[in-house]
Amino acid sequence: xxxxxxxxxxxxxxxxxxxxxxxxxxxxxxxxxxxxxxxxxxxxxxxxxxxxxxxxxxxxxxxxxxxxxxxxxxxxxxxxxxxxxxxxxxxxxxxxxxxxxxxxxxxxxxxxxxxxxxxxxxxxxxxxxxxxxxxxxxxxxxxxxxxxxxxxxxxxxxxxxxxxxxxxxxxxxxxxxxxxxxxxxxxxxxxxxxxxxxxxxxxxxxxxxxxxxxxxxxxxxxxxxxxxxxxxxxxxxxxxxxxxxxxxxxxxxxxxxxxxxxxxxxxxxxxxxxxxxxxxxxxxxxxxxxxxxxxxxxxxxxxxxxxxxxxxxxxxxxxxxxxxxxxxxxxxxxxxxxxxxxxxxxxxxxxxxxxxxxxxxxxxxxxxxxxxxxxxxxxxxxxxxxxxxxxxxxxxxxxxxxxxxxxxxxxxxxxxxxxxxxxxxxxxxxxxxxxxxxxxxxxxxxxxxxxxxxxxxxxxxxxxxxxxx
Numbered sequence: 001x002x003x004x005x006x007x008x009x010x011x012x013x014x015x016x017x018x019x020x021x022x023x024x025x026x027x028x029x030x031x032x033x034x035x036x037x038x039x040x041x042x043x044x045x046x047x048x049x050x051x052x053x054x055x056x057x058x059x060x061x062x063x064x065x066x067x068x069x070x071x072x073x074x075x076x077x078x079x080x081x082x083x084x085x086x087x088x089x090x091x092x093x094x095x096x097x098x099x100x101x102x103x104x105x106x107x108x109x110x111x112x113x114x115x116x117x118x119x120x121x122x123x124x125x126x127x128x129x130x131x132x133x134x135x136x137x138x139x140x141x142x143x144x145x146x147x148x149x150x151x152x153x154x155x156x157x158x159x160x161x162x163x164x165x166x167x168x169x170x171x172x173x174x175x176x177x178x179x180x181x182x183x184x185x186x187x188x189x190x191x192x193x194x195x196x197x198x199x200x201x202x203x204x205x206x207x208x209x210x211x212x213x214x215x216x217x218x219x220x221x222x223x224x225x226x227x228x229x230x231x232x233x234x235x236x237x238x239x240x241x242x243x244x245x246x247x248x249x250x251x252x253x254x255x256x257x258x259x260x261x262x263x264x265x266x267x268x269x270x271x272x273x274x275x276x277x278x279x280x281x282x283x284x285x286x287x288x289x290x291x292x293x294x295x296x297x298x299x300x301x302x303x304x305x306x307x308x309x310x311x312x313x314x315x316x317x318x319x320x321x322x323x324x325x326x327x328x329x330x331x332x333x334x335x336x337x338x339x340x341x342x343x344x345x346x347x348x349x350x351x352x353x354x355x356x357x358x359x360x361x362x363x364x365x366x367x368x369x370x371x372x373x374x375x376x377x378x379x380x381x382x383x384x385x386x387x388x389x390x391x392x393x394x395x396x397x398x399x400x401x402x403x404x405x406x407x408x409x410x411x412x413x414x415x416x417x418x419x420x421x422x423x424x425x426x427x428x429x430x431x432x433x434x435x436x437x438x439x440x441x442x443x444x445x446x447x448x449x450x451x452x453x454x455x456x457x458x459x460x461x462x463x464x465x466x467x468x469x
Contacts, residue, residue: 005166005197006030006053010067011076013048013057015394023048023221025067032165035188035198037208040218041244041426042398046201047093049218050168052076053199055084071166086115089159093171093397093424094351095151104141104154111162125161132190133157134183145282148175148350148420149307149452156184166197171397173204174423175350177306177452181207203398203426204453205240206250209233217243244428246455253458260302263463271296272332273318273415273446279326280310280317286325287313293465295415297444300437302457304450305467311450312350314467315417318448319345345415350423352404356392361403364392370412378406381436383429398424402433409436415446422453434460 006029013023023045030036038046051057052069058077069076074084092098101107108126117125130136135153143151152175159167169188173181189211192198202208215232217225225243227235237247247253271294278291287310295301295318305311316322318329320341329336331344349355358364361384366372379385382402387395392403401424408416422430430453437460441447451457457464 003031004029004070005032005034006069006071006199008049008052008067008069011049011052011069012066013052013063015061015063018063021221022063023052026069026221026223028216028223030197030199032197033192033195034214035192035200035212036214036216037200037202037205037212038216038218039202039205039245042203042402042424042429043396044218045221046218047170047396048221050090050170050199050201053166053168054088054090055079055081056090085111086162087164088166088168089162089164090168091152091155091159091170091172093174094353095148095155095175096351098155098158099143099151102143104143104146105139107143107154108139108158108161111158115162129157129161133187145285147308147312149177149180152176153180153184153307156187160187160191163194164196166199167191169198169200171201171203171424173202173207175307175420175452180307185211203246203424205246206248206454209248217245241427244426246427246430250454250458253454256458257304257454257464260457260461260464261466270333273330275318275327275329277327278317278324278329280313280322281325282313282322288467289326291327295446295448297446298441299447299462300441300460301446301448302451302461302464303448303467304452304457304464306469309467309469311467312419315347315419315448315450319347319415319417321347341415344413345417346408346411346413348401348404348408348416348418348421350419352397352400353393355404355407356400359391360389361392361395361406362388364403365406365410367407369407369410371410374410375406378409378436381432382406383432396424398426398429401425402429405433405436409440414444415448416440417448417450419450420452421449422451422456427455430456 008026008028011026012021014021040046053071058065059081065077072087099107100110105126108129109122112122112125130139138150185207192211213229215227216223237249274294275291279289281287303311317324320338323338356364358367384402405421437447
């Protein structure tokens with residue numbers, strides 16, 4: 001067995017058509033069976049480094065690599081991507097970018113088919129994998145009908161179906177509810193016990209304390225600090241915040257969330273926007289029935305619930321992207337059509353790639369902006385000023401998210417719904433986002449946030465609507 005599963009020696013990487021190296025002399029060694037978590041602010045190089053480990057950089061994502069990055073005997077930039085397939089399993093922050101079929105069972109079977117496994121063995125392996133991940137209920141389903149969290153669970157199962165020696169997991173908890181995170185935690189522990197080497201990039205840190213061996217801090221494309229598990233556990237929430245990292249002790253935040261769930265129970269009829277006996281879903285598929293919720297300005301309203309419960313479907317319905325299957329949506333006590341809702345609302349989607357259209361951040365946030373005079377302040381508050389001339393699609397997922405948020409804030413719409421807006425955000429940028437929301441809630445805008453993020457819900461939401469199965 002090789003002494004190191006992963007060995008990065010003075011690795012620097014510069015993207016094609018850019019002036020400076022993005023990663024700078026990364027030195028990192030990971031032993032077989034070790035679990036290492038790479039943390040740091042959005043855009044610090046975590047995802048780019050992870051793509052050196054699975055061969056995507058520089059083979060697929062082009063640029064100049066100096067130094068060396070070896071994953072077992074595979075060398076980034078020298079080894080073909082196909083040689084990584086059985087050695088490295090990857091889960092990307094946006095699972096939609098790695099689905100190749102329309103059916104969930106076919107998705108799990110595809111890697112096995114690609115290596116020529118016999119059909120009867122494939123069926124057995126797919127069933128076993130689904131059982132391990134507790135996703136039997138997701139088998140033989142249309143992938144496009146799944147929630148973001150459910151897609152992430154399918155991507156995780158698919159990445160492990162070949163039993164790779166290394167797992168590279170990029171923000172895999174970002175769209176998952178607490179129950180799914182608990183399952184993920186147990187599966188990672190099992191993979192680690194089996195000897196799999198695991199690399200995670202994460203902003204949400206509390207769930208990782210029981211299995212990560214080392215924490216590595218990236219900043220501006222460099223490794224600036226490492227901690228053992230014991231050293232990292234000893235860091236207070238305040239110290240982590242100073243480093244731009246999320247909290248590891250969430251006990252008080254979970255208590256705060258429970259209190260905020262009680263506030264919305266006394267339903268009244270004079271909300272600016274409210275629903276009566278609302279049924280939501282897609283065509284003939286009903287997701288939720290008999291929904292009665294109310295939304296008002298001057299508060300930040302969180303919408304929570306398990307993966308697949310219908311949170312995104314509700315957001316799409318309230319913003320006019322989907323028509324209700326039944327019931328009513330009322331604005332100032334009057335029925336409002338899907339067309340009128342689209343005029344009044346702005347939805348920041350879970351996958352922001354769907355709503356970035358311009359050639360620069362500046363152009364993107366100015367597109368249809370009703371308040372262009374706010375632009376400089378919003379860009380500064382969301383830490384986007386230095387990225388104003390960059391193409392939105394060249395940004396990290398967390399940075400793209402902040403661009404979409406900026407567009408929403410400048411739009412002048414009366415209803416703003418954010419679907420998992422902090423899934424790719426570090427502590428510092430989450431605080432910046434929260435500060436803008438608090439400024440915005442002084443106006444007559446309705447603000448609703450769909451979230452699994454305990455810190456966001458506890459620290460920034462005024463009340464929480466829990467959707468139940």
